[in-house]
Amino acid sequence: MERIGFIGAGSMAEAMVAGLIKGNVFQAEQIIVSNRSNSDRLDELAAKYGIKTTHDKEQLVKDASIIVLAMKPKDVKAALDGVQTLIKDHLIVSVLAGISIQTIMAILGKKVSIVRAMPNTSAAIRKSATAIAGSDSVTMKQMKKCVSLFEAIGICKIVEENQLDAVTGLSGSGPAYIYYLVESMEKAAVEVGLDPFVARDLIVQTLLGASEMIAVSEKHPSQLRKEVTSPNGTTEAGISILKEKQVQEAIISCIRRATERSEELKAMFSEELVTNKK
Ligand SMILES: NC(=O)C1=CN([C@@H]2O[C@H](COP(=O)(O)OP(=O)(O)OC[C@H]3O[C@@H](n4cnc5c(N)ncnc54)[C@H](OP(=O)(O)O)[C@@H]3O)[C@@H](O)[C@H]2O)C=CC1
Ligand SMILES: O=C(O)[C@@H]1CCC=N1
Structure with a gap:
């Protein structure tokens, strides 16, 4: 029987476990x-999902073929x-986040099949946007397995490893940008006199409606935007402020900076973890 073992039992592990079971992948x-060390957490996961839990990492590695x-x-x-x-x-x-395939191989001290993935927290509701990249030794079969693993918690794209920093800046951090937008819209709503609830x-x-429109429509978002925007209407008035405040440029800078930060973290972790520097 093929087994999958998770080292780490936090929110990302739980999101994946939930998705794998619901999606019938495992x-x-x-x-x-x-x-x-957190035994209560392991007990909680065992009770909630009926999975096996252990503090014996060695046994986990012996029992599972995917770690x-x-x-x-x-x-x-x-x-x-x-x-x-x-x-x-x-x-x-x-x-x-920010740990390269090379760093993991250096820690393991050998060439192994490694797939690096960048999911996001929407994995918890099986709506993650995940991108994955594989090391040279990863077989087609293993890659397919990984795709089905991540498709159980959302969508999955295969990219080159050097694109994962950009993926981190775009969709790994992405949910936070949307939450920030919602926070701003909520503040504005109260200012213009609406009940917060x-x-x-x-x-x-x-947001749900606009996301689904983008997903199902063959029209480009700019066209969908035009369709909301009546000449001399409210949308045009609102968008003119976004343009004046250079919001598009700010969003581009945000994703660029997050991408750069991922590159910085990768370099930092590689130095710390591989050379034993603290
Ligand atoms: N949050 C996000 O938006 C995203 C996160 N990620 C990545 O997912 C990873 C996990 O994040 P998340 O689930 O939020 O983290 P959590 O802090 O929720 O969980 C971390 C887990 O790791 C365990 N752990 C720590 N040290 C060890 C060890 N030495 N041996 C075994 N287990 C250990 C902890 O155990 P204990 O509780 O016993 O200490 C805990 O179960 C991170 O690397 C993050 O970069 C990727 C994409 C998006
Ligand atoms: O903020 C971070 O560094 C992590 C990576 C992607 C989402 N959270």
């Missing part, structure tokens, strides 16, 4: 989860400590 008995790295980037070295020699023909799937519902539905 049955509960094929999933093993471990963490550093998902789902701890914070700074903890990856400690998490893999003691199991390097047991990792052989496994497929390693890392969701760690009524405003929240209207904003959410506006």
Whole structure:
């Protein structure tokens, strides 16, 4: 029986476990989860999903053929400590932001099949936008397995590893940009005299509707925007302020900076984790 083992039992691991079970990619008995020390958390996951949990990482690595790295980037070295020699023909799937395939190989001290993924927190409701990249040794079959793994929690695109910083800046961090927009719309709604609860519902539905329109329509978003914008109407008046305040330029700078930060973190982690520098 093929088993998947998670090292790290936080929110990303749980989102994936939930999606894998709901999507029938793995049955509960094929999933093993471990963490550093929080037994209550393991008990909670076992009770909620019927999965196996353990604090014995060695056993997890022996039992599973796919190992998902789902701890914070700074903890990856400690998490893999003691199991390097047991990792052989496994497929390693890392969701760690800013940790390159090369860094993971350096920590493991050998060439292994590694798929690096950048999901986002909407994985919790199986709506993640994920991109993945594989090391040279990843087989077509392993890549397909990973795609189905991430398609169980949303959509999955295959990219070159050097694109993952851009993916992190765009869709990894992306939910936060949308939440920021919603925070701003909520503030504005109160200023223009709306009840905050009524405003929240209207904003959410506006976002859901607009997202679905983009998804199902063959029209470009700029065309959809034009269709909302009556000459001399309210939308034109509103958009003229966004243009005056250079909001589009600000969004482009935001995604550029987030991408750059991902590159910086990658370089920093690679130096810290591979050269033992703290
Ligand atoms: N949040 C996001 O939007 C996104 C996050 N990611 C990535 O997902 C990864 C996980 O994030 P998230 O789930 O939010 O993190 P959490 O902080 O929720 O969970 C981290 C988990 O790692 C465990 N852990 C820490 N050290 C070790 C160790 N030495 N051995 C075994 N387990 C260990 C912790 O165990 P314990 O509780 O016992 O300490 C905990 O279960 C991160 O690397 C992040 O970059 C990727 C895309 C988006
Ligand atoms: O903010 C971060 O660094 C992580 C990576 C993508 C989302 N959260």
